Amino acid sequence: MAVFPALFGFFLLAVVKGQVVDITPREAVRRVGDELIVQCKVPYPIDSCRMTVGPNSYRLLPTNQDEEVVYSGNGLQFGECGGLIKHVREEWNGNISCVVPPQSGSIELTATMQLTVARPPLQPLLITDTHQSSFKEGDYFMAQCVVPSGRPAAKVTWYLDDEPLLEGIHQAVIRPEPGSDLKTISQNLSRTLSADDNGKRLICRAEHEALDGPKDVARQLVVEYPPKRMEAGQITIFGLKIGEEGRLNVTVRANPAPTASWTVGDLVVSPRPAADDAAVVALEPEHLGGGYYNVTLILQRVAKEDVDRTYYLRVSNELGQEEFAVRLSTMDEPAARKANSSYLIDVYGVELGSGAIAGIVVAVLILLIAVSLIVFAKATDRWCFGGRSHRTDIPDGADSEAPLPPHDDIKGSENPTHDHGEYISNGNTKHPEKKPDTAV
Incomplete structure (x- = not known):
């Protein structure tokens, strides 16, 4: 039941x-x-x-x-x-x-x-795996962002200055707080530090429905690295004038600040107080910001032998050194180089900008098209070549051993008629087929 x-x-x-x-x-x-x-x-x-x-x-x-x-x-x-x-x-x-x-x-x-x-979270925390104040280029860096006590859990995003970070971001972990309906979110970041990271702010940003705006927590990265050149190969300083003052400026990157020395022939010139009549003066590296330095050598009066000479610059700090070969030129700096030195391409010793290279490519393409059209017109007797064709007849009974007419004459017009029979092709040359004599 x-x-x-x-x-x-x-x-x-x-x-x-x-x-x-x-x-x-x-x-x-x-x-x-x-x-x-x-x-x-x-x-x-x-x-x-x-x-x-x-x-x-x-x-x-x-x-x-x-x-x-x-x-x-x-x-x-x-x-x-x-x-x-x-x-x-x-x-x-x-x-x-x-x-x-x-x-x-x-x-x-x-x-x-x-x-x-929605209940707003507390201020986010940025935790690193080390308390050191600076890092070396190539160091492996780890950080954790923790945003506690939000309802619901906050959203976490990472930035390097204003640039969003997408690589090295680990899966976020959300944990409920004991005895509460509030939630804490944490997320890790790992990164191999480079010279480009130096001086930038690593930012953890928390966003939440109960906040009028995001909450940020940040740490400035200090990355040390040896001097680095801005362009490969020999450096040429343009626009100098014989008999006038000349300045050799070379831009380098380094952290910490570098020291510099120049070699001029057999003379080594380092930044130090110089006499008023010194022919060559080296200046202390000037910090331009962001780890960039301007290293300058002053020639009080440029002579012809200065243009024929190679100057050597050595820039160093406690992490390493970089050496440069510098030449002088009395010519003006190429326009393409002024516009954007990063787009310079050295072709057999001639520096060409991207605009010049594009122009050369277009010109070559136009030339190839023109040549192809001319060859096609000549081969098919079209356009300006249409009137050059003429008919060549071989009279009956002509000596078969007689010289053949020129190739162009054999080809004839577009639709030729031949009184002496058809041609037989043999390779690239066409020969008339000789008919047997017929009694009249």
């Missing part, structure tokens, strides 16, 4: 489950004080509607708009049981349910959505 009640219970459950309440949205995040509309709908008219928000239950009537939670929708007759929450409260974080009568039977139908009342 106990089997019958169980079967009846399963039947009622199936009937109830067949009557589904559609609720939207199913999840929502709102700040305290925000507005929220929760809409429940069934495919048949209803005569009552209730909604449970937090610990309170509200009977929703289209005619009553004075409560904190009021009716929203086109009407009960359309099966709509909507609730407008005018001002979200902190204590309403959790489930919101709507309750409607069934189309048949006596068991009310319920649908539930999840409301998350």
Whole structure:
């Protein structure tokens, strides 16, 4: 007998489950004080509607708009049981349910959505695997960003100055705080440091629905590296004039600050106070910012032998050194080099900019097309070559050993007629086929 009640219970459950309440949205995040509309709908008219928000239950009537939670929708007759929450409260974080009568039977139908009342996280923390203040180029660097006590968990993004970091970002980990509905998010970053990282700010940025703007925590990276050249090969200083002062300027990168010395013939010149009549003066490297330095040698008066000489520059710091060969030129600096030295290409000793190279390529293409058109026209007797063709006849009885006419004459016009028969091709030369003599 106990089997019958169980079967009846399963039947009622199936009937109830067949009557589904559609609720939207199913999840929502709102700040305290925000507005929220929760809409429940069934495919048949209803005569009552209730909604449970937090610990309170509200009977929703289209005619009553004075409560904190009021009716929203086109009407009960359309099966709509909507609730407008005018001002979200902190204590309403959790489930919101709507309750409607069934189309048949006596068991009310319920649908539930999840409301998350946003709570801003605390200030983010940036934790590194070491307390050292500076790093060497090539060092492996790890950092962790922690954004605690948010509801929901915050979103974390990484930047190097204003540039978003996408490589070296590990999977974020979200952990609930014990005894609380707040969540802490943490994310690791790993990176091999380069000279380009020096002086830049590593930023962890936390964004959250309850914040008016993102919260940042940052650390400036100090990366040390030996001197580095800005261009490969020998350096040429242009625009110097015989008999006038000449300045040899070379830009290098280094951290820490470099020292420099020049070799002029047999003379080694280092930055130091010089006499007023010194022919050659070396200046201390001038910091341009961002690890860039300008190293300068001054020639009080440029002589012809100075143009024929190679100057050698050695730049060093405690991590290493770099050497440069420098030549002088009285010619003006090429325009392409002035525009953008990074696009210079040395072709057999001639420096060409990207614009000049593109022009040369276009000119070569035009020339190739023109030559192809001329060859095609000549081969097919078209256009300006159309009038050059003429017919060449070989009279009957002519000596078969007689010289053949020129190739162009044999080819003839586009549709030639031959009184002496057809030609037989042999290789690249066409010979007339000799017919046997026929008695008249």
